[in-house]
Amino acid sequence: xKIAMIGLGKMGINLTENLIRNDHEVWAYxxxxxAKAQATVLGATVLTALEDVLALPKPRLIWLxxxxxxxxxxxxxxxxxxxxxxxxxxxxxxSDYKDSIEDNQTLQAQGIHFFDVGTSGGMSGANRDGNxxxxxxxxxxxxxxxxxxxxxxxxxxxLYTGAAGSGHYLKxxxxxxxxxxxxxxxxxxxxxxxxxxxxxxxxxxxxxxxxSVIRGWLMELAESAFSKDPKLDALxxxxxxxxxxxxxxxxxxxxxxxxxxxALALMMRYRSLETxxxxxxxxxxxxxxxxxxxxxxxxxx
Numbered sequence: 185x186k187i188a189m190i191g192l193g194k195m196g197i198n199l200t201e202n203l204i205r206n207d208h209e210v211w212a213y214x215x216x217x218x219a220k221a222q223a224t225v226l227g228a229t230v231l232t233a234l235e236d237v238l239a240l241p242k243p244r245l246i247w248l249x250x251x252x253x254x255x256x257x258x259x260x261x262x263x264x265x266x267x268x269x270x271x272x273x274x275x276x277x278x279s280d281y282k283d284s285i286e287d288n289q290t291l292q293a294q295g296i297h298f299f300d301v302g303t304s305g306g307m308s309g310a311n312r313d314g315n316x317x318x319x320x321x322x323x324x325x326x327x328x329x330x331x332x333x334x335x336x337x338x339x340x341x342x343l344y345t346g347a348a349g350s351g352h353y354l355k356x357x358x359x360x361x362x363x364x365x366x367x368x369x370x371x372x373x374x375x376x377x378x379x380x381x382x383x384x385x386x387x388x389x390x391x392x393x394x395x396s397v398i399r400g401w402l403m404e405l406a407e408s409a410f411s412k413d414p415k416l417d418a419l420x421x422x423x424x425x426x427x428x429x430x431x432x433x434x435x436x437x438x439x440x441x442x443x444x445x446x447a448l449a450l451m452m453r454y455r456s457l458e459t460x461x462x463x464x465x466x467x468x469x470x471x472x473x474x475x476x477x478x479x480x481x482x483x484x485x
Contacts, residue, residue: 185332188237188246189228190259191277192219193331194476195303196249198310199212199276199336200239201226205312211240234262244271248380249303250280256381260287269295272293272329276301278426281353288321288348297325298348302355305338306474313338317358319351324478353435360432362427362444365402367449370466373406377415377462386410409469420480421464423453424471 185208189200190212198343201211204227212223213231220230231237237246244267250256256279263273273291275284275298284300291298299320309315314337320326326344333342345351376383389407393399409416436443456464471477 185209185245185329187332188213188231188240188241188244189223189249190214190224190234190237190246191249193249193251194307195276195310197222197226197246198309199249199303199314200228200306202314202336203283204228208332208335211237213237220430234259235266237263238266242268242271245274246272247274247276247306249276250284252277257283261289264280264290264294264296267294267296268292269298271296272299272301272325274301274329275352276303277360278302278355278359278428279352280427280431281356284319284352285349292321297322299326300348300351302351304342304355304358307476308474309338314341316342317351317354318342318344319346319348319353321348356427356428356431356435359428360443361427363429363432363449363453364445366467367445367452367463369398369402369406369470370463371465374461374463384424385414394446399423405443405470405473406466409466409473413469416462416465416469418481419465419468420482421456421459421461421468422480423456423464423467425450425453426477429453480482 187203187208188211189196190213192212197219200212200223201263203210209230210228212220212228214220214232224230230421237244246263248256248259250259256275256277273296275287279300287454289300302317305311307316316333316337346356386407389410393403393407429446433443433447433450468479472479
């Protein structure tokens with residue numbers, strides 16, 4: 185298929201490579217010239233302006249990988265005036281599900297199909313064998329784009345979830361769970377770091393990642409992080425957050441569903457902004473490993 189990828193950041197550029205590897209033709213656009221140059225090297229056709237998507241054959245397929253909030257909403261507003269009925273817009277970023285419902289209404293008024301796609305697996309998943317949670321009001325239209333996800337997702341790694349907004353809602357809850365999992369891993373290593381025993385953190389993460397009850401990708405990422413910096417001395421224990429944990433807690437409050445683990449994990453991220461903790465170092469390292477998220481480095485003496 186021919187797909188326009190709008191937004192060539194960490195996730196967008198890796199999705200572009202994944203799509204091209206699977207024989208899809210990608211037309212790529214970004215405000216950053218270096219990102220466009222990288223897309224050219226991968227084999228994408230670079231667009232000089234958003235309006236250039238009109239050159240795609242109808243029905244056009246536009247995939248957005250932009251920061252949540254104004255950048256995504258403004259682009260969707262522009263596309264609502266540019267595109268034609270039966271064209272398709274995918275928002276693969278971390279948008280608030282409420283924004284996705286509004287964006288669907290904006291595009292639907294013009295006869296344009298909209299899909300909100302929660303994208304998981306970090307940069308490596310975007311590049312190969314990703315995970316996708318897909319909302320959108322038209323199941324029939326989803327069938328026309330499903331082959332894309334069959335190509336770029338891992339086995340059983342995509343799910344059509346129904347109404348618009350449901351894909352990003354599912355990803356929001358997924359990220360809330362992720363907060364709690366990372367917090368518990370980090371707290372465990374913090375206890376080890378304060379114990380009387382001299383543990384090799386990389387070796388501990390490796391043994392826990394192989395056959396234990398708590399094995400999994402996050403533990404493998406912990407092993408990777410400790411292999412680079414055994415005690416994470418180069419990092420500050422500042423745990424940034426992208427907002428989805430907060431949104432999940434908000435939904436729990438709205439629905440009167442208790443989410444104490446997720447809520448406390450978010451509170452600990454806020455706590456980390458005040459002073460340095462080893463727990464914060466571990467979560468910061470894990471976020472950097474899977475998503476390339478920014479970390480705060482210690483200043484050299």
